[in-house]
Each structure stands twice: as structure tokens, then as C-alpha cells.
Amino acid sequence: MSDIATRVYNHNFKIDPIVRSLIDTDFYKLLMCQSVHRNRPDTNVVFSLINRTKSIPLARLIDEGELREQLDHARSRTLTRGESTWLRGNTFYGKRQMFSPTFMEWFENLRLPPYELERKGDQYELTFEGKWPEVMLWEIPALAILMELRSRAVLATMGKFELQVLYARAMTRLWEKIERLRRIDGLKIADFGTRRRHSFLWQDWCVQAMIEGLGDAFIGTSNCRIAMRRDIEAIGTNAHELPMVYSALADTDADLRQAPYRVLADWHEEHEGNLRIILPDTYGTEGFLKNAPDWLAGWTGIRIDSGDPATGAETAIRWWKERGEDPTRKLIIFSDGLDVEKIEELHAKFAGRVKVSFGWGTLLTNDFRGLVPNDALAPFSLVCKAVSADGRPTVKLSDNPNKAMGPSDEVARYKRVFDVGAQERLEVIV
Amino acid sequence: MSDIATRVYNHNFKIDPIVRSLIDTDFYKLLMCQSVHRNRPDTNVVFSLINRTKSIPLARLIDEGELREQLDHARSRTLTRGESTWLRGNTFYGKRQMFSPTFMEWFENLRLPPYELERKGDQYELTFEGKWPEVMLWEIPALAILMELRSRAVLATMGKFELQVLYARAMTRLWEKIERLRRIDGLKIADFGTRRRHSFLWQDWCVQAMIEGLGDAFIGTSNCRIAMRRDIEAIGTNAHELPMVYSALADTDADLRQAPYRVLADWHEEHEGNLRIILPDTYGTEGFLKNAPDWLAGWTGIRIDSGDPATGAETAIRWWKERGEDPTRKLIIFSDGLDVEKIEELHAKFAGRVKVSFGWGTLLTNDFRGLVPNDALAPFSLVCKAVSADGRPTVKLSDNPNKAMGPSDEVARYKRVFDVGAQERLEVIV
Numbered sequence: 001m002s003d004i005a006t007r008v009y010n011h012n013f014k015i016d017p018i019v020r021s022l023i024d025t026d027f028y029k030l031l032m033c034q035s036v037h038r039n040r041p042d043t044n045v046v047f048s049l050i051n052r053t054k055s056i057p058l059a060r061l062i063d064e065g066e067l068r069e070q071l072d073h074a075r076s077r078t079l080t081r082g083e084s085t086w087l088r089g090n091t092f093y094g095k096r097q098m099f100s101p102t103f104m105e106w107f108e109n110l111r112l113p114p115y116e117l118e119r120k121g122d123q124y125e126l127t128f129e130g131k132w133p134e135v136m137l138w139e140i141p142a143l144a145i146l147m148e149l150r151s152r153a154v155l156a157t158m159g160k161f162e163l164q165v166l167y168a169r170a171m172t173r174l175w176e177k178i179e180r181l182r183r184i185d186g187l188k189i190a191d192f193g194t195r196r197r198h199s200f201l202w203q204d205w206c207v208q209a210m211i212e213g214l215g216d217a218f219i220g221t222s223n224c225r226i227a228m229r230r231d232i233e234a235i236g237t238n239a240h241e242l243p244m245v246y247s248a249l250a251d252t253d254a255d256l257r258q259a260p261y262r263v264l265a266d267w268h269e270e271h272e273g274n275l276r277i278i279l280p281d282t283y284g285t286e287g288f289l290k291n292a293p294d295w296l297a298g299w300t301g302i303r304i305d306s307g308d309p310a311t312g313a314e315t316a317i318r319w320w321k322e323r324g325e326d327p328t329r330k331l332i333i334f335s336d337g338l339d340v341e342k343i344e345e346l347h348a349k350f351a352g353r354v355k356v357s358f359g360w361g362t363l364l365t366n367d368f369r370g371l372v373p374n375d376a377l378a379p380f381s382l383v384c385k386a387v388s389a390d391g392r393p394t395v396k397l398s399d400n401p402n403k404a405m406g407p408s409d410e411v412a413r414y415k416r417v418f419d420v421g422a423q424e425r426l427e428v429i430v
Numbered sequence: 431m432s433d434i435a436t437r438v439y440n441h442n443f444k445i446d447p448i449v450r451s452l453i454d455t456d457f458y459k460l461l462m463c464q465s466v467h468r469n470r471p472d473t474n475v476v477f478s479l480i481n482r483t484k485s486i487p488l489a490r491l492i493d494e495g496e497l498r499e500q501l502d503h504a505r506s507r508t509l510t511r512g513e514s515t516w517l518r519g520n521t522f523y524g525k526r527q528m529f530s531p532t533f534m535e536w537f538e539n540l541r542l543p544p545y546e547l548e549r550k551g552d553q554y555e556l557t558f559e560g561k562w563p564e565v566m567l568w569e570i571p572a573l574a575i576l577m578e579l580r581s582r583a584v585l586a587t588m589g590k591f592e593l594q595v596l597y598a599r600a601m602t603r604l605w606e607k608i609e610r611l612r613r614i615d616g617l618k619i620a621d622f623g624t625r626r627r628h629s630f631l632w633q634d635w636c637v638q639a640m641i642e643g644l645g646d647a648f649i650g651t652s653n654c655r656i657a658m659r660r661d662i663e664a665i666g667t668n669a670h671e672l673p674m675v676y677s678a679l680a681d682t683d684a685d686l687r688q689a690p691y692r693v694l695a696d697w698h699e700e701h702e703g704n705l706r707i708i709l710p711d712t713y714g715t716e717g718f719l720k721n722a723p724d725w726l727a728g729w730t731g732i733r734i735d736s737g738d739p740a741t742g743a744e745t746a747i748r749w750w751k752e753r754g755e756d757p758t759r760k761l762i763i764f765s766d767g768l769d770v771e772k773i774e775e776l777h778a779k780f781a782g783r784v785k786v787s788f789g790w791g792t793l794l795t796n797d798f799r800g801l802v803p804n805d806a807l808a809p810f811s812l813v814c815k816a817v818s819a820d821g822r823p824t825v826k827l828s829d830n831p832n833k834a835m836g837p838s839d840e841v842a843r844y845k846r847v848f849d850v851g852a853q854e855r856l857e858v859i860v
Contacts, residue, residue, distance in 0.1 A: 165639075
């Protein structure tokens with residue numbers, strides 16, 4: 001058992017690496033990467049890190065030299081032999097050889113591409129530019145590095161026993177959550193908390209606590225490295241970046257309207273079963289489902305990642321019924337801003353009506369709210385997104401205007417093209 | 431990351447010893463031992479372990495073989511060279527050579543004497559018989575062994591993460607207590623929790639937390655081994671066993687009446703300053719002080735170890751005034767059943783009127799109340815006392831009839847001799 005507090009206290013190494021492996025990343029990144037590598041290998045993209053919580057002055061908290069060291073260390077990682085073996089030999093979602101030999105050969109030779117870092121006031125501008133399959137792999141490590149350096153900056157001011165008690169409190173809190181979740185009959189829940197985790201060691205602890213505390217109700221983690229270390233399932237499907245980039249590349253409004261479906265058509269060819277999960281909210285769930293081709297209704301399920309989750313789930317159920325599908329055989333994955341109360345509520349509301357599962361993120365792996373003065377360890381809203389593709393800006397609308405991204409004229413155009421009406425503005429928790 | 435060597439080492443002990451050293455005991459035991467070794471070396475005594483909390487079936491919880499192993503291991507301990515150096519070279523209460531060369535030579539050759547162990551129903555009868563200076567050293571290790579074996583019996587039923595969270599909760603609880611104590615201006619507090627500690631490692635953790643959390647307000651620990659390891663003061667003076675044995679040896683009622691003062695006369699010769707602390711409650715504080723010789727009023731302070739502590743302190747203050755002493759220059763040490771609320775209350779009431787200090791015991795080193803089902807780790811009232819001396823029974827009355835000990839006819843005789851009137855019955859917490 002690692003003594004996390006002691007470890008944190010002992011961080012006087014030249015560098016204590018935050019990202020220790022190329023697969024210390026979300027599983028869906030690798031699935032998407034394979035798809036992009038196959039379908040759009042030459043697209044040029046720019047990914048950019050955006051701190052939505054401006055009140056947290058990252059550039060004042062985090063030393064630029066240390067940030068560069070961590071980013072450079074991540075760039076020094078290549079796939080190890082054991083990791084390659086695991087990816088090649090493992091069963092993912094019941095399927096062997098999820099990753100093709102062509103992809104694996106490419107991945108085995110990959111290093112993360114260069115980054116651009118500049119301080120702008122109290123924030124950092126961190127951007128990644130290059131071929132899509134390479135650049136996209138920066139998202140998760142870049143977020144994890146920034147999140148953990150911020151944690152470390154705060155922890156560096158604390159005494160040894162204060163640290164131990166801090167982790168004692170965080171452990172107690174998580175365990176109390178697990179004890180509540182244990183009471184939910186038929187729960188299925190996964191760890192989706194890599195990107196905004198408090199730290200690598202803490203995420204690893206959380207996963208182990210979920211394994212012991214929840215048994216079969218804990219279905220796995222999105223983090224490949226931890227899935228491998230702890231011998232559990234790697235979980236994930238696809239994300240907004242696919243429709244965002246495909247849409248940016250569309251030449252006309254008509255093309256644009258079809259872009260999100262084209263993404264899923266490519267995915268349909270590559271994956272089956274539990275990997276056929278629709279993420280409908282990139283440009284508004286309502287319009288997306290209304291205009292969707294019938295074959296999409298045959299997919300296994302839907303992931304609800306923005307807007308009011310109960311509303312999103314009701315929309316999906318209604319849509320399946322309209323398309324002649326039986327909702328009780330469909331899967332809804334909730335993954336936006338979850339904590340125990342919300343999980344209990346959604347499970348009570350939808351279990352039985354559909355198959356329900358949860359991707360629990362930041363409030364699993366980074367709930368340090370209220371544990372230090374000024375709430376200096378509270379999680380915050382950091383994202384790393386594709387901002388352009390082949391020189392054209394990307395746009396995301398989602399079901400919550402507070403999560404929208406992109407130049408305002410393009411946002412307006414997308415709203416028109418995708419026929420997005422009035423949207424409810426919801427606070428972005430994490 | 432597992433430290434394999436440590437793991438292998440841990441799993442290969444023949445036993446995981448509870449008492450690892452002959453000085454894993456209370457400092458006052460060594461002081462008293464030196465006094466007894468000088469003044470009453472040939473007295474034969476019987477010490478006996480008594481579980482006042484009959485609802486805890488020690489003999490069902492604790493395997494007899496394991497208990498014997500632990501007791502035998504304690505018997506295998508002799509003073510190490512480093513321990514001897516520490517006792518000989520250290521300054522205790524500002525004085526060098528607290529322990530005489532004669533005593534040290536004897537102590538360096540000592541092993542704990544044999545024990546008698548028998549199961550009686552759900553309890554163990556554990557007795558120690560022999561020369562007083564040897565037998566008396568069993569009290570603290572015997573208690574610590576029983577307490578920790580009971581903890582281990584409960585912990586053995588728990589999972590790895592349940593265990594970690596249990597300690598996380600206990601740490602959080604202690605730290606919250608420390609944060610409250612930190613607010614008490616001028617606090618002086620010591621660890622008196624060896625005998626009924628949850629475990630050795632936990633006591634050691636508690637002491638370290640007190641060091642970091644309280645700074646100078648934490649004046650030391652009664653545990654010699656931990657004082658040595660953590661380089662802090664060893665704290666303690668004398669206890670009930672001295673008047674109990676001296677009294678048992680008295681031939682007449684008149685002798686008996688003088689016995690407690692004879693103890694302190696011997697002590698007066700041997701010690702000065704902060705070691706001249708009266709423990710007045712063995713046969714009732716009121717009568718003891720009323721009949722005390724004047725030279726006792728010149729002593730440094732008083733320890734209040736039973737009865738209502740505020741009442742005891744008022745009695746002491748009144749007595750000092752009657753004897754023409756200035757209470758503001760006197761020290762009152764509270765040491766009975768303390769927890770934070772009681773410490774806050776007594777400090778608020780007496781700071782300024784006298785010098786106040788606290789010996790915090792069981793609820794410092796064993797507050798696991800409410801942390802596991804059926805409160806199976808709650809501390810309980812286990813004592814190990816001299817029950818006879820040279821064949822005569824000992825008696826303790828104290829200021830709380832629930833703490834009285836001895837054959838009932840002798841208790842009646844002592845009450846008469848010491849003129850003990852009505853006493854308030856108080857629940858014994860720990």
C-alpha cells in the first residue's frame with residue numbers, strides 16, 4: 001500500500017513524473033486515434049488548453065520550468081513492450097485484437113509531438129499543432145499534468161501530518177461515497193476521472209478503493225495504464241473531437257449537417273456492440289436525434305454528457321420508441337458532472353426503463369473540496385480541445401450554452417445549420 | 431509501489447511483536463521501580479489483570495496461543511545498549527542521572543518475570559507474582575498486549591481498503607481534536623495513553639501528530655520508547671501502586687493511616703521540583719489532604735485521577751490556601767478520562783488560578799469509537815493492579831466508588847481508617 005502523504009512530502013526528486021506512460025490516458029483516445037489514423041491521418045489540427053476557471057491563476061501557481069519538465073517528460077515516453085503486449089493481447093469489450101497490427105506498429109513508434117507554451121498574464125497558453133492522430137494524444141496528459149502541478153503547488157505549503165490528514169479526509173470522503181453507492185442495486189459504474197484527477201497516485205488509490213468497495217458494480221476505468229496495472233476493464237468509446245473536426249472540415253452547410261453522422265458511419269464500420277455508443281450533444285441532442293439515420297437507432301446506447309441529464313435521457317427514450325426500438329434493451333451512459341446524489345437520483349429514475357451506467361469523473365478522482373483553506377484544492381474546469389482543423393475553426397455547442405466553444409460567427413452558423421433552439425444555461429461544475 | 435523487501439519481512443515474522451522493548455512502558459514505572467528497588471526490594475507482590483468491561487469477551491476474541499507468544503516475547507526483551515545510554519545520559523525533568531548507577535546495573539540485567547495465564551469463561555486470568563521491582567514492570571506491557579491483540583482480532587476481519595479508511599477516519603478525528611486544542615492559549619498537554627492504546631504504531635502516530643500539530647503545547651509522552659524515538663520529553667511521576675502496597679504492608683490501623691505519607695516521604699528524599707507531584711486520591715482526596723504533613727503542601731503540584739476533576743482541583747486549591755501556599759505557583763495535572771471538551775472546560779476554569787497541565791490517555795491513543803460495526807474497536811476498561819503484598823490484600827478507594835478495588839471487609843476498614851465519607855459514583859469511561 002503506498003503511503004501517498006509520505007510520497008507527496010518526499011517530492012524532492014529532480015522530477016517526479018506525472019505522466020509515466022503513453023497509455024496513462026483514456027481508452028477512448030486510443031480507439032478514436034485508431035479511427036482517425038485510418039480515416040483522416042493527414043488532417044492538421046490545433047489543440048489548445050483552456051482554463052474555464054479564470055479565478056485560478058495557473059501561471060502564478062505553477063512554475064513554467066516545472067511545467068516544461070513535465071511536458072518534456074511526457075514527450076520522452078514511448079510504448080513499452082508490456083504495454084504493447086497488453087494492447088495487442090487483451091480483450092476489450094469482449095473482443096480480441098481491438099487494435100489492428102497497422103495501428104499498433106505506428107503507435108509503437110510514436111512520441112507525443114512538440115508543444116507551444118507561453119505565459120499570458122496569469123494563465124498559460126498551451127497549444128499542440130500537427131497531424132491529428134498524434135496531436136490528439138496530448139489532450140489527457142496535458143490536462144493531467146496541469147491539474148497535478150496545481151495540486152502539488154498547494155500541497156507544497158503543507159506539513160507532513162497536515163498532508164497525511166488531508167489524504168485521510170479525502171479517503172474517508174470517497175469511502176463514504178462508495179458505501180452509499182454500494183446500496184444501489186444493479187449499479188454499473190466506471191472511473192472516467194483521468195483528465196482532471198488530483199494526481200496519478202490518487203486516481204490509482206480511488207480505483208483500488210472502488211474495486212474493493214463495489215465489487216462487480218465497478219465495471220472498470222477509462223485509464224489504460226491503471227486498467228493494466230489493476231487488471232480490470234478499460235472503458236470508453238468516442239468523444240466530441242470526432243464530430244468537431246469532421247464538421248470543421250465540411251465545405252458546405254449541407255456537408256456540415258451530415259458531418260456528425262459521417263463520424264458515426266466510420267465508427268459503425270469499425271466497431272460493434274458496446275462500442276456503438278452515440279454521443280449526441282455536440283450540436284444539440286434534439287436536432288441530432290431528429291435528423292439521425294435509422295441505422296443509428298440500432299446502436300447499443302447513448303452517452304449523456306451535457307445539459308440536464310434526466311431530460312437528455314427522456315429525449316433518448318422517446319427517440320428510441322419513435323424509431324421502433326425497445327428502450328429497455330438500450331444503454332444510457334451518464335458522464336457529466338456526476339456525484340453520488342446525482343447517481344442515486346438518475347439510477348432511481350431510469351433503472352429498469354433502460355440499462356443504465358455511469359462514467360464518474362472529477363468528483364471521483366478529485367473531490368478535495370473544502371479540505372484546505374480557501375478551497376485551494378477544489379477541482380476546476382480545465383479542458384483541452386481541438387480548436388481548428390486544416391486551418392478552419394472548430395465549434396462545439398453541446399446541450400449547455402456555458403460549454404459552447406468556437407468563434408461567435410461560427411457558433412451562430414452551427415446553431416442555424418443544426419437548428420438549435422433555446423437552450424437551458426447550466427452551471428459547469430467540473 | 432510495493433517495497434517487496436518490507437513486505438516479505440513483514441510476512442515472515444514469527445510474530446508481529448506488540449511490546450518491542452523493555453522501555454515501551456510508562457516513565458513513572460521506571461521512577462517508581464527505582465524507588466521500590468531502593469526502599470522495598472524484597473516485598474513480594476501479586477499483580478493481576480482485570481477487565482472491568484465484562485461485555486468484552488477477551489478469551490473469545492484473543493487466541494490463547496497468540497497471547498502467550500506476545501507475553502513470552504515481552505519476557506525475551508532486555509534493555510538494549512541504546513536504551514541504557516538514553517536512560518543514563520538523558521536529562522529528565524531538567525536533571526541528569528535520574529537513574530542511579532546501582533539501579534541501571536540491576537535494570538540492564540532484568541527480564542520480566544514469569545506469568546500465570548488461565549482462561550476463566552470468556553475472560554483470561556493473568557497474574558504476575560514475585561519481587562515487587564520486577565513484577566511491577568509487567569503492568570503496562572500486559573495491558574498494551576491485551577489491548578492490541580483485541581484490536582488485531584477485530585482488524586483481521588476487515589479488507590485492505592476498509593482498513594485504510596478506518597485509519598483515515600481515526601487520523602481525521604485526532605487531527606480535528608488537535609486543531610481544537612491548538613486554540614487553547616497556554617495549553618500544556620502530554621500523552622499518557624500507552625496502557626490502553628489501540629496499538630504501538632498508532633500511539634507513535636498520535637505522538638507525531640501532536641508534535642506537528644501542537645508544537646510547544648505538547649510537552650511529551652509517558653512512553654519511554656517513543657520519547658526516545660521521537661526525541662521528546664518522557665513524562666510521569668508516581669502512581670497508586672506505591673500507597674496501595676505500602677498500605678497493605680502496614681501492621682496496624684495507625685500504621686495504615688500513615689502509609690500514604692510514608693510513600694511520599696521516601697519520594698521526597700529522592701526527587702525534587704516537577705517530580706514532587708501528590709497523587710491524593712488513593713484513599714480519598716479530602717481526608718488525605720486534611721491529614722497531610724505541612725511539608726507536602728510545599729510540593730510542586732497534584733495529580734487529579736478520579737472523581738469529578740473540577741471538584742478535586744477546587745479541593746486542592748482550598749488546601750493550598752489553608753496551608754499558606756500560593757495556588758498560582760502550584761501545578762494541577764488532570765489525567766482521568768480526558769477528551770477535548772473536558773480539557774477545554776478544565777483549562778478555561780483553572781488556567782491562571784493554578785498552573786494546569788493534562789495527561790491525555792485513552793481517548794488520545796485509542797479513540798476508535800463508532801468506526802466499525804458494533805463499536806468493536808471502542809476502548810474498554812482494562813487494568814493491571816497490585817492485588818496483594820507479602821500475602822496481604824491491597825485496597826484502592828479513589829474518589830469514585832466505581833474505581834474501588836479490594837476485598838469488601840478491607841475496603842470497609844480502609845474507609846473507616848481514612849475517614850472516607852459519602853462519595854459520588856461516576857461512570858468509568860476508559
